[in-house]
Amino acid sequence: MDFPLKAAIELxxxxxxVRxxxxxxxxxxxxGLNARLGDVRPKAGPPVDAAPLDPRKAVREKSIVCLESGRPFRVLxxxxxxxxxxxPEQYRAKWGYPADTPLVCKALQRERRKKMREMKLWEKRGK
Structure with a gap:
């Protein structure tokens, strides 16, 4: 059941x-409520008049914003x-990111780096 109809039934x-x-x-x-609530629902996609996000500000602590869709993710x-x-290579080139930049949020990047340090894959394993 879609949102407007369900909300209309609940209301x-x-x-x-009450009466x-x-x-x-x-x-x-x-x-009547279903028709009016259907009109109020926001349209899909980012707003047309929204200014494009700065690529330097797209990579955040807990999310990375896709500059194509405008939606936040932990990993693109x-x-x-x-x-x-x-x-991913074309995306980096299009938006001016260095080729070795991971398309993940900062927190996940830090978490992965910490795990790799703990695993010490560069050392030979003992018998």
Missing amino acids: TAAQAR AMTAEEMLELIR TRRHLAKYGLT
């Missing part, structure tokens, strides 16, 4: 608990970038 049920309503009144209220995956016809 009508709350109204029916006596006929079945026709409830149906009319549900139809190859699969997400493919929706926009880009590989």
Whole structure:
């Protein structure tokens, strides 16, 4: 069930608990609320008048904002970038990131670095 219809039913049920309503009144209220709530729902995608995000500010502590979609992620995956016809290498080049920049948030980058240091993969393992 989509959001406007579910919200309209819940609002009508709350109204029916407060005052006596006929079945026709409830149906009319549900139809009216569903139509009005459907009009209020925001359209998909980033706002048209929004200024593009600065690539230097896109990499944050707990998220990295995709400059193509405007949505925040912890990791910009190859699969997400493919929706926009880009590989990670093309994305970095398009937005001016160095080729070795990981497309992950700072916290996850730090966590991975710490784990690699603990594993010490560069040392030979003893018997």
